[in-house]
Amino acid sequence: VPCARCESHEARRASRGLHTRKNTAAPTIARIETVRLVVALACSKDWPMYHLDVKSAFLNGPLEELVYVTQPPGFEIKEKEDKVYRLHKALYGLKQAPRAWNKRIDQFLIKIGFNKCSVEYGIYVKNVESGNVVIICLYVDDLLITGRKACEIEKLKCMLKSEFEMTDLGNLSFFLGMEFVKIQGGIVMHQQKYISELLDRFEITDCKPISNPSETSLNLDECSDEEKVNSTLFKQIVGSLRYLCNSRPDICYSVSLIRKFMNNPKKSPMTAAKRILRYVKGSMKLGLLFPTGMKRGIAELVSYSDSDWCTKKQPVTTLSTCEAEYIAGTFATCQVMWLDSVMKELKCELQKPLKLLIDNKSAISLAKNPISHGRSKHIELVFILLESK
Numbered sequence: 001v002p003c004a005r006c007e008s009h010e011a012r013r014a015s016r017g018l019h020t021r022k023n024t025a026a027p028t029i030a031r032i033e034t035v036r037l038v039v040a041l042a043c044s045k046d047w048p049m050y051h052l053d054v055k056s057a058f059l060n061g062p063l064e065e066l067v068y069v070t071q072p073p074g075f076e077i078k079e080k081e082d083k084v085y086r087l088h089k090a091l092y093g094l095k096q097a098p099r100a101w102n103k104r105i106d107q108f109l110i111k112i113g114f115n116k117c118s119v120e121y122g123i124y125v126k127n128v129e130s131g132n133v134v135i136i137c138l139y140v141d142d143l144l145i146t147g148r149k150a151c152e153i154e155k156l157k158c159m160l161k162s163e164f165e166m167t168d169l170g171n172l173s174f175f176l177g178m179e180f181v182k183i184q185g186g187i188v189m190h191q192q193k194y195i196s197e198l199l200d201r202f203e204i205t206d207c208k209p210i211s212n213p214s215e216t217s218l219n220l221d222e223c224s225d226e227e228k229v230n231s232t233l234f235k236q237i238v239g240s241l242r243y244l245c246n247s248r249p250d251i252c253y254s255v256s257l258i259r260k261f262m263n264n265p266k267k268s269p270m271t272a273a274k275r276i277l278r279y280v281k282g283s284m285k286l287g288l289l290f291p292t293g294m295k296r297g298i299a300e301l302v303s304y305s306d307s308d309w310c311t312k313k314q315p316v317t318t319l320s321t322c323e324a325e326y327i328a329g330t331f332a333t334c335q336v337m338w339l340d341s342v343m344k345e346l347k348c349e350l351q352k353p354l355k356l357l358i359d360n361k362s363a364i365s366l367a368k369n370p371i372s373h374g375r376s377k378h379i380e381l382v383f384i385l386l387e388s389k
Contacts, residue, residue, distance in 0.1 A: 209282025
C-alpha cells in the first residue's frame, strides 16, 4: 500500500494592483552610494556591522484608509459567501503598502530615540553618549546596523525583535546582492555571486574571458542599418550590468555607451554588451576595498570630475570642452555637498576644504577667477555654484 503523504505549500494573499491607490510613494530605501558611505565610515572606525531582515515587512503596516477584500477562494464562510473582509494592515500588491510599512518602522525608530537623516530618509542615527552613535541603514526590509559599541547594537536588536518578526543574519556578509569579505586591512565589497548568476542567466558561462570591457575604437551608431536584436534580452543585460556598477566602477563608462540603445538595440550594441560580460567573467574577484583604521582623526572626502567619463548624460548642450568640464564639476560639487550633509548627520567630521579634482586647466581657471568672459558669459547662474564653493 503506497504511503500517503501530504504536501504543504505556502500561500500568500495579495491584492490586485489595478484596484489600489495610485501616486503613493514611500522613502523606504537608502541610496546605494549611502550604503557604501556607511560601510566606509564603519570600516574606517573599526565598527562592527550587522544585517537584519524583517519577515513579511509589508504585512506590519497599518492602513489609514478603508480597504475591503473578498474572501479567498476555498476559504469562504458558509452562508456568508457575499460578505467581505475589512483590511486593517497592508497586503503585498497594495500601492500604499510600502508607505504603510515605512511609516510603521519610522514611528518605532523615532520612539526609541533615533533621528531620521534630513537629507537621506533611509538613514537613522541615535546619539548614545558623547561621540558614540548607532546608525541604521534601511533598505525596505533590510537593515544594516553599525556603531561604536556592540552592546548598544545588541540592545537595539533586542528591541527590534520584540516589535517585529526578524531574522538576525549576523555580521555583514551579504547585503542587496553585494558580498562583503573581511580581509587584512579592510573589507572588500564585490558581486562575485551576482556575476555567476548573470553568466548562467544569459547562457555564456563557457565564454572566453577578455582583459578590457570595450574596444578602444568602439563607435556605436544609432542610425546604422544593422539587424535588430532581441530588445527584451538586451534590456535585461544592460539593467543587470548597471546594478553591477555598484561595486565595479571600471565598467561604468562601457555600460553608459550601450545603455543609449535601449529603445532600438542592434547587433553592435549587443556585441558590446556581451563583451562586458566576458570582461567581468575574467575579473569576478575585483571589487571595492574599504580600508580599516583612520590615519587621522578627521576623515577626508576627495571627489573626481571628468565630463568624458560621466555615466549620466548632462541635460545641457555645451559649446566647448572647458564649459563641459565646468558644468560636470558643478554637478560633482552638488554631490559632494550632499555627501557632506550626510556625514554631518552621521556625526562624522570631514577635513575642510573638500577636494574636487578636475582634469581641465581652463575649467579650473574659470572656477578660480571668471576669466575669458566672451566664452563663459552664456553659462547659466545655476552652474556658478562651482566658483562659489
